[in-house]
Amino acid sequence: MGSGGSLCLVTGATGYVGGRLVPRLLAGGHRVRCLVRTPEKLRDVPWRDQVEVVRGDLLDEEAVRAACEGADVLYFLVHSLQQKGFGDLDRRAADIAGRAAQQAGVSRIVYLGGVHPPGQLSEHLRSRAEVGEQLLRSGVPTAVLQAAVIIGSGSASFEMLRYLTEHLPVMVTPRWVTNRVQPIAVRDVLHYLVAAADLPPEVNRSFDIGGPDVLTYADMMRTYAAVAGLKRRLMMPVRVLSPKLSSLWIGIVTPVPRSIGAPLIESLIHEAVCAEHDIDDHLPRPEGGLTRFADAVALALGKIQHGEVETRWSDASPVDAPWDPLPSDPGWSGGTVYRDERERLTTASPAAVWRVVERIGGRNGWYSFPLLWAVRGWIDRLLGGVGLRRGRRDPERLRTGDALDWWRVEDLEEGRFLRLRAEMKVPGRAWLELSVAPAGQGTRYRQCAVFIPRGLLGHLYWWAVAPFHGLVFGGMARRIVSAATGRGGTRSRVVRFRGRAAPG
Structure with a gap:
């Protein structure tokens, strides 16, 4: 041979x-x-x-x-x-x-x-x-x-x-x-x-x-x-x-x-x-x-x-990690899908916003409230999870399957869309979606955190952390577009918390 x-x-x-x-x-x-x-x-x-x-x-x-x-x-x-x-x-x-x-x-x-x-x-x-x-x-x-x-x-x-x-x-x-x-x-x-x-x-x-x-x-x-x-x-x-x-x-x-x-x-x-x-x-x-x-x-x-x-x-991710399109009607969640949706318009170009999105995590940080991310990472480590220390494979570019701190890149459409699946210890499943699209002479940046609770503990978990979402997810959206422009020039429309019962 x-x-x-x-x-x-x-x-x-x-x-x-x-x-x-x-x-x-x-x-x-x-x-x-x-x-x-x-x-x-x-x-x-x-x-x-x-x-x-x-x-x-x-x-x-x-x-x-x-x-x-x-x-x-x-x-x-x-x-x-x-x-x-x-x-x-x-x-x-x-x-x-x-x-x-x-x-x-x-x-x-x-x-x-x-x-x-x-x-x-x-x-x-x-x-x-x-x-x-x-x-x-x-x-x-x-x-x-x-x-x-x-x-x-x-x-x-x-x-x-x-x-x-x-x-x-x-x-x-x-x-x-x-x-x-x-x-x-x-x-x-x-x-x-x-x-x-x-x-x-x-x-x-x-x-x-x-x-x-x-x-x-x-x-x-x-x-x-x-x-x-x-x-x-x-x-x-x-x-x-x-x-x-x-x-x-x-x-x-x-x-x-x-x-x-x-x-x-x-x-x-x-x-x-x-x-x-x-x-x-x-x-x-x-x-x-x-x-x-x-x-x-x-x-x-x-x-x-x-x-x-x-x-x-x-x-290599765990064998039982979900790797499917985002589920919309999981029976074990009671039909509930919680979402935290944020949207911002910016004068920065789509390419400039995408550069910031693709560099997120690792040593580049999460453009959010660092102390809350650090505390959540330590809690995850104490529970036996991966915490925030996995970092990134590459400081500039992502590819499907990459580990990104406690997230995994589940879907990536270059210049347009990034979906991260959570691998931290949570009573349910969680995703974070970031998308970029042209809007007039600027860019529309959308961000959606999705949580599908598992049982009563999952519902309690969501509402326990919900008061901090303004600092975490709101701050993330604001700072991402700010980093893309390097100055002011942004306006926003925010849907803070929305629990949705999946059609049944």
């Missing part, structure tokens, strides 16, 4: 690694088919028109079998980390994928798992190991690439490292910061993933992959500080910080939610060092050699500073 024209089926193409792998497979001369639950999330990626996209869930055996037809290589890059019982879900998905690949005559499976030591493993590492073993038994030649900490702009591991080091010059640290880790740059992971497509059929095994440096986590934080130009960090290890307490602390200090941070922290209680380097006997190393840890940090920081982050850990 040569590299010229092999058809690669990529699962997890909307995730951190999968979203970076696809364009590199294309650059290597492969054809690519993406199996995704939500094809809309790939609508705005730059390589969308170069791939075949099929809708399907890895737990749907019929859909997976159909997607495998005609494929030469299957990339298994999914992990249900944010869901309860993720181990069982991943084992089921691996079983279905392995059978479908074998029946369809797929020549190679490539799976990205985790480096793990012998002995008792955390639930996260045990799940990754079991999936790898299951795929190796599928009857299809399989390469299981096992990486420890992946360092790259937007990776969950890098974001944890970055926020801990930047925000805590003095750290009370748990014992696991002295465990050894062999991190690897995401560019090197991608190199091995692409090259693994051409392994000979007799190769059916796992390979540990890691960078050239073996460090403790404390060393990684000190090196990050040096590369970022920060003062040396002081660390005081203590024995009382269990992995569970550490994950709570990670959830407060970093943008990584506890649902992801906890399994990652549990994995760090083990040393994550490559036990072998047999991959070198089968595949060439990246051109110029493996990337040193300090260089990987510098590359990642450069991508962030120049707004060139391809994908982020937050690109």
Whole structure:
């Protein structure tokens, strides 16, 4: 099987690694088919028109079998980390994928798992190991690439490292910061993933992959500080910080939610060092050699500073997140749809207003009452939600599927319309719609917050926060058009609160 024209089926193409792998497979001369639950999330990626996209869930055996037809290589890059019982879900998905690949005559499976030591493993590492073993038994030649900490702009591991080091010059640290880790740059992971497509059929095994440096986590934080130009960090290890307490602390200090941070922290209680380097006997190393840890940090920081982050850990949304047209008659809401609608006319051009709309969130802020947004973000974090720290992938441009603080870009029509779906903890479902349209010699800006309550608690929640909407949503509309004009010249018509019973 040569590299010229092999058809690669990529699962997890909307995730951190999968979203970076696809364009590199294309650059290597492969054809690519993406199996995704939500094809809309790939609508705005730059390589969308170069791939075949099929809708399907890895737990749907019929859909997976159909997607495998005609494929030469299957990339298994999914992990249900944010869901309860993720181990069982991943084992089921691996079983279905392995059978479908074998029946369809797929020549190679490539799976990205985790480096793990012998002995008792955390639930996260045990799940990754079991999936790898299951795929190796599928009857299809399989390469299981096992990486420890992946360092790259937007990776969950890098974001944890970055926020801990930047925000805590003095750290009370748990014992696991002295465990050894062999991190690897995401560019090197991608190199091995692409090259693994051409392994000979007799190769059916796992390979540990890691960078050239073996460090403790404390060393990684000190090196990050040096590369970022920060003062040396002081660390005081203590024995009382269990992995569970550490994950709570990670959830407060970093943008990584506890649902992801906890399994990652549990994995760090083990040393994550490559036990072998047999991959070198089968595949060439990246051109110029493996990337040193300090260089990987510098590359990642450069991508962030120049707004060139391809994908982020937050690109993958929860499986049960609604991704449908805005529902108008949900039975469980009692037929009620609450709306807060704002409209403003401005002398600014539609393009000028849209530039402000598309830059909203992250470090650019929400053009509203900052304290109320901050308080709501902290409450969400305490409830186990994502809070406001996820920020943006790119400071200027959005695309469908992007995470934007506690929102997700659900629909985007360039220059005209933006719909955000809330992923904070609320008793119901919430959206925020922002639209821009020409109006005479200026622009009509419309803003609509929509909330569909779930049960009595949902109704009580809406009316509890309604008194603050003037500050939050009213201030947002006013400041967005003000930022677009850079001066006065606005007039407004506002519908403050309206509860509407959906026709029944």
